[in-house]
Amino acid sequence: MTLSRVLFVSVVCAFAAGCGSDSNPSGSTPVIPAVEGTWTGEYVVASCTDPTGLGLCAAYSPVGAVLPVRLGLSQTGQQLTGNLVLGVFIIPITGTINAAGRMVLTGSASGLLQGQQTTATIVNWDTVVTGSNMTGGWRNTFAISGVSGSPFFDSTIRLLTKTG
DSSP: OOHHHHHHHHHHHHHHHHHTSOSSTTOOOOOOOOOOEEEEEEEEEEEEEOTTSSOHHHHHOOTTOEEEEEEEEEEETTEEEEEEEETTEEEEEEEEEOTTOEEEEEEEEEEEETTEEEEEEEEEEEEEEETTEEEEEEEEEEEETTOOSOOEEEEEEEEEEEOO
């Protein structure tokens, strides 16, 4: 093989290797934000719908109300578990977080609300964590034993900060 042919083959091989290389040359795995701990703050009731006629929106979740929230999380990689405290409800939650800090949670718990057995369910939890702050919101639905219709309210985080 002549020197020019060897040089040509070497350049083609080097070029092919460079073009086909992984866009993540270090082979590193995306970093998942560490969110384990206690988050405390406030949320704003953005909307409330009560088809039951029991007056739950006015009594518990009037639009514009600023209410306390506490979220305790355990984390294994992207998997999250913990408890969300909203008023009288302590709601066990599960969910995930991705490398961009987007957190999706669900959960439900039963308790008494106006003397009625009630199940509170967290749906559409969609928040983003940046450092020690969380933004976004969720929907909380209620199923009240013996009552037709399911009240719900949509919440927006006013301030939710990792405190522990």
